[in-house]
Amino acid sequence: GAGVSQSPRYKVAKRGQDVALRCDPISGHVSLFWYQQALGQGPEFLTYFQNEAQLDKSGLPSDRFFAERPEGSVSTLKIQRTQQEDSAVYLCASSPPAGGGGNTIYFGEGSWLTVV
């Protein structure tokens, strides 16, 4: 696609509900990142994939957060038993292979999650 696409754009979840956020990276991009951005803050790293391999998940705040990218393209960030502190914008980003402009990361518009 033309850019990184995220859905849903907005999600309101009741506390305790499970949510799934989808990311379609730019075609051909091997690296995929998830970030969490609270209001007024910078993006906080959550996890990173290279193709289907999750190489770094050190930023996931708890075991309620789970990310997957089974075929090395689309990725899903799942949050189980949502809590109010999970309310944030979840940004997905992708980048091409190193040497193919791999230094630049392209962001989607984010999925805005509000837990009530």
Added chain:
Amino acid sequence: SQQGEEDPQALSIQEGENATMNCSYKTSINNLQWYRQNSGRGLVHLILIRSNEREKHSGRLRVTLDTSKKSSSLLITASRAADTASYFCAPRTGANNLFFGTGTRLTVIP
């Protein structure tokens, strides 16, 4: 910490003036990148400067890098109202991830 820290946290200027934002970091880097984020949107890559470069220009943007001081600056010349946004620096090490600070919120007053 691998993230950069931007300074000032907020900056308000008149249209036509220049805006300067600073970034400090703690680790050795391969490159440093600047991103812009308009309210409610994703981040957009502005410019990348490599560790062996000292200055780089792109349109109205000028970036400097001082690896001895572990600092970088972003200068926006002849600012426009459309430049109103948050600006983030991201120092990049050999790792693949980018880490962001809290950003500088720039307001350009028409």
